[in-house]
Amino acid sequence: MSAQRPGPLFLARSSFRRRRLRDAARMLPIVAVVLMLLPLLKGGDPEATTAGMLLYLFGLWIALVVLSALLSGVLAIEDDTAEALQRDEDRGADGTERG
């Protein structure tokens, strides 16, 4: 099996990438929640200052804005038409390729 030459792709590369980006868009807020709750651990670190925490939170915030801009930029361009969106959604809904 491994000796076979590359051959045709087993799934379309572009739509696969698009669905993965969508997964990333779904994942982003979850990661963000965890990172936003980190300041609660301040009590365990006597070195942490309010100013430091302020910088951390704003840094996180800027990172979120940048990541979100990148993701939504790609998603908005690719999902130009409602039909395309519909198609992909259907494909995802029947469980063939989502995970």
Add this chain to the structure above:
Amino acid sequence: MLSFNLLITVALAYVAFLFLVAFAAERRAASGQARWLRTSLIYTLSLSVYCTGWTFYGAVGYAARSGLEYLTIYLGPTLVMVGWWWVLRKLVRIGRSQRTTSLADLVSSRFGKSTALGVIVTLLAVVGTTPYIALQLQSVSLSMSVFAEATGSTWAGSDIGRTGLWVAAGLAVFTILFGTRNLDANERHHGVVMAIAVEAVVKLVALLAVGVFVVWGLAGGIAGTLETIDSSRLAAWEPAGGRWAGLIFLSGAALICLPRMFQVLVVENSDERHLATASWAFPLYLLAMSLFVVPIAAVGLERMPEGANPDLFVLTLPLAEGQQGLAMLVFLGGLSSATSMVIVATIALATMVSNHIVVPAWLSARTDGAMVSGDVRAVVLISRRLSIVAVLALGYTYFRLSEGGALAAIGLISFVGMAQVLPAMVGGIFWRGATRWGAGAGLISGFVIWMWCLFLPSFGQGAVISAQAFAEGPFGIGWLRPHALFGIEGLDPVVHAVLWSMLINTTAFFVGSVVTFPTPLERLQGAQIVNVYEHSQGPRTWSRQAAGAEDLLIMAQRILGPVEAQTLFQSEAKKQGKSGYLPDVTPDFVDYLERELAGSVGAATAHAMIGQITEGASVSVEDLIAVADEAAQIVEYSARLEEKSREQERTARALREANAKLTQLSIQKDAFLSQISHELRTPMTSIRAFSELLRDTTLETADQQRFAGIIQDEALRLTRLLDDLLDLSVLENGNVTLNISEGRLTDLLDRAVSASGVGSALAIRRDRASEAVKVSTDLDRLAQVFINLISNARKYCIAERPELRIEVRSIGGATVVDFIDNGEGIRDADREVIFEKFSRLTDPGKAGGAGLGLAICREIMERLGGAISYQPGQGGAAFRVTLPAAEALAAE
């Protein structure tokens, strides 16, 4: 020194400018140039109504009191925006496909266009938003009082109150002018949105300007600012876990549930792609708004005198430093924040109040229903304007009654109240099993807990709830204490209220949904909304066709306006291929019309109005069953039709075949008649001729005998011919008597071969072993069939060495005897008719018989209960005689 009058002048000029902006935007939209009014940028800026006077002034105060906790108010919305793919995208899609006009409309529409739910959400929104409006009036009045005091005059409470009144009145005028200009089909307000976008820029610029001034002008750069922060009392701040997480959740929920946010996020959205942009641009805006809050708070705490109101640092700090122009800008920024919030919130609330309370009440109070003459539009507009005034009056009353605690406290109370819609809304759009009873139970229980634990206590101990009830619970029931429900003490009041209200709300929603049963319309709407990505079409709910197109037109004119309604009807009629203004009232059309109307008056009202005309308040189970039955009947009917047409086709084909057969037979009958007359004539001619010879001439005895012999032969031939005809006629008439006896097949065949007298002219091939079959039938008749077939083979087989194979075998329990010669066989076209009487193959070569033989054979076999058929593909003419089954017995 900045004079107070100048401030008033500038403020009025700014307000006039906003009026102009809104007016210009409306004009552009009216002339069809709405494109640039609806860009991602404007959409994002319009979302800034989230940042109210509370943000503008209050955030600094919040930071001064509670350190970084103010950030939770902006981190929550950031999370929701960044996670737009989860909830917001779906909300916006639903809002567009269902033409949702408000938060209450969405909930009502999801749960079967329930009027009751609409009313509950509307009441919740009014109660939850009124304090917030009061808060804005307070912030404007306070900021004005700061200026007044700066110019030397001292303001009494009545002055603040009067200012609030003026502000409220001005806002009412603006909102009525631009918020109820028309009943827009989409409930979009170009002028308002444009004005809000301008205000968003103003407040951002103002806050950033103060921030820049404070950081680089007062604190000495970034490093200095950070030092100031760490040396202020802000440094001692420790995040409290419950509040930090709880407030992030709460503010995230508020972004979706606040009526004004729903208005700008969903209702005013014109393109889903704008949401994609806003998903990062709005967090960026929030970031910019909160960037300088802590520095301003820290520097304010350091520089301002002890006891100064930290809520007003943004304004008092520049004033104290002598920055009059900056202070003016800040004042305008604060004014912008407050007014934009009030305008949008008032529009959203007025829409809800008018669509879910006033118009339904008005409709049900009228006995003549929605079909009366007069303009409903006027009613809806008036009710909406009155609602605007009423909402602002409520806000003003609250403002005058409350002593105006810290701004942030009121804001959070409002957030918790509106968050009660969250389970019903999010549950409704993701879970098809949610029912209106569940939603109602959740909303009401959440509302009650919020009132008891947070809203009523906010008036202060002893104001609404007695101090005794606080300490010992109502009527001494300890576990009902407002700040210690179920005996759990020590929680922060807001966290306490959020925890219990959301927990009980969600539980009630879930349990209520699980144990109750939805109406059909609820199921339909649920499927439409939960699976909004699969359904681009609206739900089909109107199956009845009783509504007259004219009635609908009359009603639509009153809501959409005559021109719009007529255009709509005309285009629909055109689509149906009709001229004029009245299309056929198809379910599709009624459905479409309902959604159009829903854009103006809300789903529940539109449904009720159309319901009145289509003579059914709602679709019942019976209706749905009737529709299903009807559909099934149609399917069945068409299947029957199809079956029938197939049958007719078969019949037609059979008829055509029969006709062809008849035509051929008729031709052959003619041929036969001429043949038979010829056959009869020939012997008759010779008989006549020879009998004349015998009579007229004297002949020798030998000749006499020869002639008499010929006459006799010819007479015999005639007799045979007539016998055949007679035989056939007897067989056909069915009055033949069968003479059943037993015999062996091989004997029968021997007899037939010898009787047919083929002699050496035809070689007969037989397999005697297989012929050892006992037969019980009319043996003479069967022999007649065999003889006929053998002599036929002799007559018609034109092979050089004619031979006939006689094969006996058993097929499927019946004995068959095949007679197969090695001749040419019978042509396809002739096979059809060989068994017909009078049939006679047109082959001119052999004209021995009269063409009755096979016909007789067939009649005989039928009488005997067997069959005779032609076997194609045997190498020559092949006839199969199937012996009567019952009489064929296995040989011993």
